[in-house]
Amino acid sequence: MIDFNKIIDFFYPEANKLRDILLIHSKGVAELATEILNRHPELQADREIVIAGAMIHDIGIRNCDAAGIECYGSEPYICHGILGADMIRKNQTALCLTPEESETLARICERHTGTGLTKKQIKSQNLPLPHRDLTPETLEEQIICYSDKFFSKTHPEKKKTYDKAVRSLQKFGEEGLIVFERWHKKFG
Numbered sequence: 001m002i003d004f005n006k007i008i009d010f011f012y013p014e015a016n017k018l019r020d021i022l023l024i025h026s027k028g029v030a031e032l033a034t035e036i037l038n039r040h041p042e043l044q045a046d047r048e049i050v051i052a053g054a055m056i057h058d059i060g061i062r063n064c065d066a067a068g069i070e071c072y073g074s075e076p077y078i079c080h081g082i083l084g085a086d087m088i089r090k091n092q093t094a095l096c097l098t099p100e101e102s103e104t105l106a107r108i109c110e111r112h113t114g115t116g117l118t119k120k121q122i123k124s125q126n127l128p129l130p131h132r133d134l135t136p137e138t139l140e141e142q143i144i145c146y147s148d149k150f151f152s153k154t155h156p157e158k159k160k161t162y163d164k165a166v167r168s169l170q171k172f173g174e175e176g177l178i179v180f181e182r183w184h185k186k187f188g
Helices: 004-009 017-038 047-056 060-062 077-090 099-110 119-124 139-148 163-169 174-187
Strands: none
Touching: 004 017, 004 047, 004 060, 017 060, 017 139, 047 077, 047 099, 047 139, 060 077, 077 099, 077 174, 099 139, 139 174
């Protein structure tokens, strides 16, 4: 069984504003993802992976420069997913994760930004990310990514409406909106 609390405590051992923001945001994402699982048992998604992944998907924010959400690291915020994935992979043993669990959680971290980022988008926008597709592939990755779009870290206690989630994605182009709408039909 994946102990997401152990993972959070490992990387965020002290009570502070950043940990609070992470926990409030992640709990909102996990609650919405759980609602989706309950509404759609026919999807047969792995509940343990969805809940654990929702709780740790943003674990890499601590290394980013985003003062508005109490992040005082040095990396661009767009990198938080790959940073989190690296943190999980490098600390697999300390986190008591099997190689499969570690890779599953790492992929959730690196594939949840926007509705995912394609290699083409990363290259064309000159993003400081690896030149490979970072798009949600598994059902569990998609549920977490979709749920994440309804919660920000600037106001983590407030769930966005569908329209606000769409507006927040519009600035990133049509591709993401098409993916989000497809997910909304499937999960909403």
